[in-house]
Amino acid sequence: MRILKQRSQCEIEVKKSRFIAIAQPIKDLSEIKHLVNETRTAHPGAHHVVHAAVVGPKGDLYSYSDDHEPKNTAGRPALEVLKGSSVTNILILIIRYFGGTLLGTGGLVKAYGDSARELLSIIKTEELIEKTRFSFTIPYNLYELAKIDLELLEADIENEEFTTDVSITGTLPRTNAEQLSSRITELSGGQCEVSLTDL
Structure with a gap:
């Protein structure tokens, strides 16, 4: 469909x-x-x-x-x-x-x-692809690397907020959600977690 x-x-x-x-x-x-x-x-x-x-x-x-x-x-x-x-x-x-x-x-x-x-x-x-909403906050020095991962995982970024860190929200295919989660955890040495909600 x-x-x-x-x-x-x-x-x-x-x-x-x-x-x-x-x-x-x-x-x-x-x-x-x-x-x-x-x-x-x-x-x-x-x-x-x-x-x-x-x-x-x-x-x-x-x-x-x-x-x-x-x-x-x-x-x-x-x-x-x-x-x-x-x-x-x-x-x-x-x-x-x-x-x-x-x-x-x-x-x-x-x-x-x-x-x-x-x-x-x-x-x-x-x-029609089942999508999941994601959000995470990451330090500036990891922002570009995170963006590359988001692109590879076919994510649509809806909002980026630049304060002391960078907060990113958007959606991506549900099949790629766990991969994003483990990638951001790995990238940040376990400092950052991705919040996921199915749409």
Whole structure:
């Protein structure tokens, strides 16, 4: 499975109706309601805010809504496109501004499906890897060596704080966590310990 790296957006027009599609990374289905409401607030003139979401390490948790479009003509086709993409932890929001021409059920299914397809063609994804958060504090003289280890262990540094020592926090693949821990202990002669928490 793959996950979304960042929020993405695109737009298509079908018979003067505008369809704005947004891909948003999420970790849990409980986040959807808030994000749908936020999108409604940002687009007060929109007629519909439809959603489809896939969540979980296996991509087997789903949610969708037609938001007052005819049943199974909006959220469902977007979800089917999403399910076929091998992307998880993703919410697609499709905002429709009605253009005055009715599309009919077939037209709606195609328009919402095409919006989802167009969006998935531009998103940036990465492999879903179980990650662990790490933090440790190290003396200045060991900072450069620690940075080399972090790079080798595919760590993403989120924060560095330079005071009397250097405090580093970030995430790395769970499979490399123990290696980081033993490497920093060894590097510092047992003076520094790495704090690890699974995400």
